[in-house]
Amino acid sequence: MLSDPLGAFCRDNHVALGSTGHGLLDGLTFGVKDIFHIRGARTGFGQPDWLRSHEPATETAPVVRQLLAAGAAMLGKTHSDELAYSLTGENVHYGTPVNPRDPARIPGGSSNGSVSAVAGGLVDFAIGTDCGGSVRLPASYCGVLGIRPTHGRVSLAGAIPFGPSFDVAGWFAREPGVFRRVGEVLLGNDEQALPPPRRLVLVSDAFGLLDRTVYDALGSAVDLLSDLLGVQSQVTLSESGLWDWFETFRVIQAGEVWRNHGAWIETVKPELGPGIKERIEWASRVTPSQVAEHTAIRARIVQRVNNVMQPGDVLCVPTSPRVAPLKNTPPSKIEVEYRNQAMCVLCIAGLAGLPQISLPLSEMDGLPLGISIIGAQGYERPLLELAEQACGRKEHIIDN
Secondary structure (H helix, E strand, O other): OOOOOOOOEOOOOOOOEOOOOOOOOOOOEEEEEOOEOOEOOOOOOOOHHHHHHOOOEOOOOHHHHHHHHOOOEEEEEEOOOHHHOOOOOOEOOOEOOOOOOOOOEOOOOOOHHHHHHHHOOOOOEEEEEEOOOOOHHHHHHHOOEEEEOOOOOOOOOOEOOOOOOOOEEEEEEOOHHHHHHHHHHHOOOOOOOOOOOOEEEEEHHHHOOOOHHHHHHOHHHHHHHHHHHOOEEEEOOOOOOHHHHHHHHHHHHHHHHHHHHHHHHHHHOOOOOOOHHHHHHHHHHOOHHHHHHHHHHHHHHHHHHHHHOOOOEEEEEEOOOOOOOEOOOOHHHHHHHHHHHHHHHHHHHHHHOOOEEEEEEEEEOOEEEEEEEEOOOOOHHHHHHHHHHHHHHHHHHHHO
């Protein structure tokens, strides 16, 4: 039986798979968020009524097959937040996986089991999904590497859709070399030659959301990245404010969530936990005209980001405005001070479909605090190389 002292893995639909080939991932182990289908097993989506009302999968998701063929072994399915519609990692039905950096705090979600398993050393890497920030924010909270690739770059076939125009398959790892090797397996070939990173561009309106203590705690990480690239610049992305960008993200996402799962919710009437229930109810009231209005705004946001970024630019933002909150923080505080403020930063890459990596380069009061690098579409490999260099530089500084 799988040893799981962190509560990271699913019990009701446990399944493990041995490697099917040899390659870059020989000897490594991984977990897979319980949103990806595994042949012969049921997919739970963090919701027991979903698990009960769906048949076992008939095919295994391509992303899992790729990893197995490259030599890695899958130890099990990892927990997800309920219907993947949260960023906390607290699931009223299945509990909260441990944040190994501070068990009194949440791990972040919705890829909560995946990040816990990686941060706690149960697996070498883990697969999650990221719509609003469900890889990047947990990576920050637990002090590991986490990536949201370019939208559409990594296959999401065989995964439950959530907000399809934002959904991506991402991954976590503790070791930067493992993190990069997983990318080599999943990313496929680059369509064109990519310019090397040449300039770090601080997104001033993202950093402007931070309390002074958080801003100061990220300073050494910004300096490290600036030293690696040699040139630092600043830009204000949103003329109207990132809160407006978040609202655009929120409306479009809600419309897509309801379009995908509204019929099931109305038919099955699942028992939903706090936070999830309210978001689902709100999503049910979002109108097609609201979605159309914000889709037009999104197009202007994408144009703005593309106009700002020059070849070789790497945008730099805080992954999260705060360290991980304590477990059982009141929902109202979680929504306003944690989820919504974090989404103002996390929505940038989501709206524009850009790759983003959260780097575990900073701490505050002994707790992890991620800094993120964002590249143009398809710029994953230069970002992965920069991440490996930055993590290596940090270790060199610590050792000396």
